[in-house]
Amino acid sequence: MTDKSKWERFFDTHAPKYDKEVFAQNTEAEIPFLIEVLALEKGASILDIGCGTGRHTVGLARAGYKMTGLDLSAGMLAQAEQRAEAEGVTVEFIKADASRWRAERQYDAVICLCEGAMCLITEDDDPFERDQRLLRNIAASVKPGGTLVINALNGLKIIRQVTAQDITDGRFDPVTMTERSDASTQLDDGTALQGALERWYTPAEFVRMIREAGFDELHVWGGEAGNWRREPPSLDEYEIMVVARRKA
DSSP states (O other): HHHHHHHHHHHHHHHHHHEEEEEEETTHHHHHHHHHHHHHOOOEEEEEEEEOOOOOHHHHHHOOOOEEEEEEEEEHHHHHHHHHHTTOOOEEEEEOOOTTTOOOOEEEEEEETSSSSSSSOOTTHHHHHHHHHHHHHHHEEEHEEEEEEEEEEHHHHHHHHHHHHHTTSSEEETTTTEEEEEEEEEEEOOOOOSSOEEOOHHHHHHHHHHHHEEEEEEEEEEEOOTTOOSOOTTTTSSSSEEEEEEOO
């Protein structure tokens, strides 16, 4: 059993509980923020990478956009489909690993929010190569001049918290900026997901990666769930947000 299949099984298990998480309680405030930042005409096409339970996908569809939601987990997509049906909107949902999937068409904009595809890695991943592949795939899916809104874990926060003992014990790798969790999550089949790996990014590194993938950086903001705003990221919040435009 590979770690990647463990992640998929984790989200399948967690899907019915996901919308109860604290960070998922501000969707209705986040939708207008995205509409304003994307500045698209109604009917424009938007790809939501790592769409999860579809809380942003369906909200934007309700606002009049043609939405496609992509996610690794069938369980999360099942929740998203139920949400779309309940809201009376049509959304295209695709099950795929965003780091390996290539779009068959280009979209007016792409969103990748709440660590939907960034940050969660496996033992088999080369963190640098995986990120480059993922961002190249994202760039290929956006029309020239199209907008990307993406957030990721804020490396400034963990750098201020990590200790020398964390490095010695293997809980944090300062070279790859990856954190290994000691927590064990019980899955539906009775097995446990242990030693989950998450990757953190400094704003400077994140901007460089996005530029190298073919985007011009527009804004770097604080991106913590429930506190999206047009201001620089603070040192102690969990996420950063980058708004970028695909080079023509």
